[in-house]
Amino acid sequence: MTAAPFRLGMLIPEFPTQTHAFFWREITALRAMGVEVHVFSTRRPVEDCPHEWAERAASETTYLFPPRLSSALVSPRDFPGMAQALTYVSRLSVNVKQKARALGMLACAVDFLHHARERKLDHVHGHSAADAAHVLALCRILGGPRYSFHLHGDLPVYGTDHAAKAWDATFVAAAARPMQRELIESVGLAPERTYTLWMGVDTDRFRPPAKRAESPRGLHLASIGRLNLCKGHVHTFAGLRKALDRGLRAHLTLGGRGPHEEEIRQSIARFGLQAHVDMVGPLGEAAVIELLHGADAFVLSSTGLGEASPVAVMEAMSCGVPAVCSIIGGTPDMISDGTDGLLVGQGDEEGLAKAFLRLGQDAALRERMSRAARERAVRSFDYRETSRSLLDAIQQSRAPQRRAA
16 A cells, blocks of 8 residues: 655745745655645735746645634634633734734634644644744644744844744754754754744756857856845945956956835946946846856855845856855855855955956966856755755654753
């Protein structure tokens, strides 16, 4: 008799959006391993997703908000854990308005419980340490499946009450080692209940071109990501301006969209870079690969909180594009400075200028870094291996001896 497949729920907030390609890769890889993956999301995204798989992903996703009326009308007495769930909400260290919001999460958790029972889910993994983690914890209190969740950036970005969110999680994963340390030191999780688990890239699809064309405009820099001030675009522009003023021929292609597009356009004009920066909007995977195939270097100059192990950097390295990155989150673990990319301090505009000049003036260095970046991506970032690591963590965390510890 064939054993039933492992049934895994995957909870991803506002799925799918432009930054969610790595989630879809993970779902695809887990299914290829024989896991029955059921996709859930807190609510429908407000923005369109440019990826070719977006329509399929949305059609396979069950959205918890607004909760189904049939679930919302179920009497609380049918759930022995309802009193405990209400106590959970009452003890959150937030104001009255936010507690009212948490009651909405409880309604979603009740609906989620119904879905979990209907589909006989064995485990649920959430890709957020914010409100989605509250939904997971509340669902568990109500009698739902065991759960785990992923921290994808610095802890303060994801609200408060992280110990409550993790109260019965089999483990909490972090997308970079500094975040794992936060879980241990700030949340108080036992080290054995945490992992560092990277997201991944399809190294078969994201691969170097047969021959990288030389741009007639000089060094071709690429930057792909949300147009948010925390991404540090202004520092990239300042560094590029300094390098141009010292004789470098270069241009930057900037892909993505976000809430600060107008401020970023104003920064481009302020530095006099209109002829050197092309903003191309949101890009699907095929367009991202095309851009990376024509790029000499990738730039990420993020500052402040929020960055973990950026998948855009993994994608660039997989295409043989060395990255110039600020030292933030997991970038020092991803990049060996001077070997497969270059690291600079956060906000270090002079450091960025020197990195651009170094790459622009040394084609042999770019070629060596390109080969090394590709080798590192294949070795460390392939989505099949990172997805296997997640599945291994889930299965190990559910073992009786681990839970007893």
